Amino acid sequence: MKPEDTAVVVVEPAPVPVVRQHNAITQARYDYTACQLDIFFYLLSRLRRDDTPDQEYTIYVKDVEALTGRQWNYQQLREATADMGSRMFEVENERTYQQLWMFQRVEYIKGKGCLQIQLAAPIRPFLFNLKENFTSYQLHSALKLSSKYAKRIYQLVSQWKDKASTRTYPLDEFKQMLHLKDPKGKEPELFQNISQLKARVLDIAVRQVSEHTDLKIDYELVKKGRAYDAVRFTIARQHPQQLPIPFEQPAEDARAFAARQHLDTLGITQPQLVATILGDPKHLDQLFKFTYQLKTDKVKATKNPGGLFLKICGLR
Template sequence: MEKEVEIRQHNALTNARYDYSELQLDLLFFIISKLRKDQKTSLYELPIKELSLLTGKQYHLPYLRQATEGLGSRMFEVEDDKEYRQIWMFQQIRYLKGQGIIEIKLTENILPYLFELKDNFTSYTLAAALRLSSKYAKRIYQYCSQWKDLGETKKYDLQDFKKMLGLLDDKGNEKMKQIKELRERVLDIAVKQINEHTELHVSYKLEKRVRTFKNVVFTVKPQALAQTIPFDLVATAQDLPGVQQSHYNNAARILDELRITDPKHRQTILSSAAHVAEVNRYNHDLKTGKVKASSNPGGLLLVKLGLVAAKTAKAPTA
């Protein structure tokens, strides 16, 4: 049975201040997913082909090297009641030529935040985190995951929230000063992506004090996840322009689940980027209850794709 990989990290890392790109966050998630309680080593290997299977993206060496160079130079800023700490996560990064593997050596100072979790940790799924394309959505997904058992996050002071996302530095340099810009470029996009691609359904509220927005708080509810990306996903040889490999694989698997086995229908669907997108969208709507088709979901999909007429649609045979 395919199993979704869960990531666990210390809440101090969830709430730390750091500014990573989308690719850097994906590498970070991938690293954390490799951690094992019984293997407290500081050296980990990241097979890039495995990451590609999970995300459906191709990773070229120059971009990877640029991303890991940034990982090495950036720090986590962690603060509690006793102290304020600046921590560097990576001691060394090596590329093993001809093997497609990046070897990561972690610093000793970061290890307690990765292994000594006790009850002070955030859990979220690797596939959901990788599906999000906005770097801000990835971070906000982590925040919401930390509070998912309570149904609502704490009230984040807006200035602190911006610092956590890397939108505001200690010198007062701010990337998005206008609240409208923060809504449109960060919050609205993050909420849309989280609701479409993860097991959480979130919304947010900006709270004013007098005439100025001071806080942001998120409501968090569980929802049916449309389609997980299994950790051991095996890619097909299909290369459909404009379609991520993971989306193609999901569509093929959905057709199997709906018992759509007719070779002509499958060929028509899986050779069209629009059809592949519609299959994934239909499956999401089916799993979340937006579409009701308990008796013949496969037939309804064929109708929606225009491959059969509504009156002639029959339940696919096993």
């Protein structure tokens, strides 16, 4: 394992409110790709308090694609989980430190379009702690964000969602958390110019989080002398623009719920048609595929996309 893959987190001994507990996964320095963050947030959504220690979590690739509007192939997913599994999180307090890894096992089921993940037992409490900072809607929103920096910043600001602003992050600390700066100086620093940091990270994150989530955010750069030294985010709650995916339900129910939303968007509301589509696995697969292609402009149907989908399914 490379030393630079280690994430060091110091847990402060003083008690703090639960919503802002010093969480190893949120505060750690790591550089997850968009694909890895999609896996991470979707996996987080499947956690239940009554899960057994050896619980296996099944992730269907098409479900993630339908939620995110992005397409991942098996090779990308294998590389993503392999890299995630190799990352070490180090959690330190006054007496001890722990070295933690994410996965106990990842299994790809050939021909099924799914993977099964078993979490390493020691990291489970940290993941549950992190999940408590998110509602179902927020997890759904996180999957909708396309920028990996927007996803990470959304994690940070969600810890402060009951306040008007976050704490002030020194720029060095903030950059290290987003893997823009190596604390050991072995890797070149990204976006050293403040205008680059604003354009490539902060402005994009603020726009995406404010457009797609329950939080409207902005940022303030703080000067020390003549140079910018820190950043903090202002936060305001806003009414969700879309219904959340009910992650508390079993995976099959959540999939059906997502399918109903897609059908409603396509204008397909006739009860008999809806029942026919929901009751046929092939139609469901076609629905998620069609929705993805429609979002990515691979299908052109500006006038009547619902009619085109029904024609593809042989229902019209």
